[in-house]
Amino acid sequence: MSRTPFSSTKMFAAFLLSCSLLFTQASALAAAPASPAAPEASAAHAQAQAAAKDGAEQYKQFLQEKYSIQLNGTVTKGDLIAAVADILDAKPSDKAVTFTDLRAGETLFNDAAALYDQGILTGPSIQADQPLTNYVALAIALRAADLKELALSYPASKADQSLAKLNVKKGTLGTKAAQEVAAALDTGLLPVSLGKGFKPNAPASDELIQTLLGQMLIKKGLYKQYIGYTSDSDIYAKLATAYETSDLINAPKLQDLVNTALEQELVTGYNIKDTRYDANFIESLSLIYGHSDFKHARQLIGLLRSEGLDAKVQFEPKTSAFLFLAEWGDPGPNVVQIENGNYIAFAKEYDLAFEFATAADKAAFDGIIEQFAKKNAADQQGLIYGSWWQPLYYSSTPIAGYEQITNNLITDPDSTFTVNPFSLNEESAKVVAGLKKIDPEAVITPYKFWVDKPFFRYLNGESL
DSSP states (O other): OOOOOTTSOHHHHHHHHHHHHOOOSOBOOOOOOOOOOOGGGHHHHHHHHHHHSOOHHHHHHHHHHHHOOOOOSSOBHHHHHHHHHHHHTOOOOSSOOOOSSOOTTSTTHHHHHHHHHTTSOOOSOOOTTSBOBHHHHHHHHHHHTTOHHHHHTOOHHHHHHHHGGGTOOTTSSOHHHHHHHHHHHHHTSSOHHHHTTOOTTSBOOHHHHHHHHHHHHHHTTOSOOOSEETTOTTHHHHHHHHHHTOOOOOOHHHHHHHHHHHHTTSOSEEEEEEGGGOOOOOGGGEEEEEESOHHHHHHHHHHHHHTTOOEEEEEEEEEEEEEEOGGGOOOOSSEEEOTTSOEEEEEEEEEEEEEESSHHHHHHHHHHHHHHSBOOSTTOOSOOTTOBSSOEEEESSOOTTOEEEEEEEEEOTTSSEEEOOEEOGGGHHHHHHHHHHHOTTOEEEEEEEEEOHHHHHHHTTOOO
8 A cells, every 4th residue: 555645535644644653663864865886886795795794793782782781801701601691581490509609699699590500500610700711601602502412412523523624633622622612613603713723711802702692692593583684685585485474463452452442543543563573683773664565675675775775684574454434435355344334454564674784874774765765746756666655764763863753562461462553752641541541451661762754744744
């Protein structure tokens, strides 16, 4: 469904307001469009993409933004234990644990006990104050990544074969250490570049520590989730598969609440999403772009490529619901009729989450959309297919030139579904109060985020 000016048909107006009242997470940005890529830039672009692949610096930023973990300077074994326990949200069991050098009640005890319960630490001594060594860092990360049993399955010959890639001579490491280092290498937990000439007792470098933690997050499914990069040769196929395998989202418990809100005209629409598809990107580098037409998505990816912007991409399925008045005629499929004779119509949509390599790239997105994907006239030429009058893209971190609004987020503790009603900040309290009146037990968590100016103007009743 395409968007039309605010003054057009009631159907589109209602649908647009539905989009205004319910979507998800974050916002967008402001800046001039990026310059078109020159023909000779392909090699440089390939190099830039390779440089953009996540490594120690990206893992470090992720740990800081998502977990408030900063490991700098001389890192101790205790520092790593605390970090891993935080990442895994590990809590000690009721089983009694005794360490020779750490007592119950001491700051690190619960973290150490929790990791001991999970087989990540062995005891009986923790040696928390000792500087972190290469092997200790690797062993903790490997076990925390659920690779312990794999490592212990390595016969000596297999371990030696893998260690030869690191120029580690046979017999340099003990049996268990050889198994763990070999398994870490083979699974990608330890990159070859950081494992060359592996010295188990040498102090662990910052690059090694951040990489091991980042790879541990990946192995545990706790890192970013995305289908690829805009520059990937197969990104269109992956995007098509994601779209074709998505469907209307059905969340009866939440929909009972917001459908009632629709009938009462508290809202004119809403969106449902599934948190299992969340990109989990670094918020300061990411934004989310919403649309309903898949052809538009294909062209948007091509547009970003042509403008020299490379970014990670995650496809997040979304279902929108909006009031369809009986007087408008046949509502089509995927509707339910309400008591007053009108309908609630449901439509399959999507959000594309992008994470850029830099904040400058993120800021450039706005100018590109303004020039090539923002409709300003009915017969406007030079735009990609399905461009909207009021495009929607947003960021959860502030960005110059964007406006702040509220997502009156509704969640269900028993499911992964969310309902995301957007509103102007000054209208949030009214929306929340109305929803609470319908269901006093509803879990509603309003939060503010930043949205592109055309969409903000739409919320204020302006046409463009």
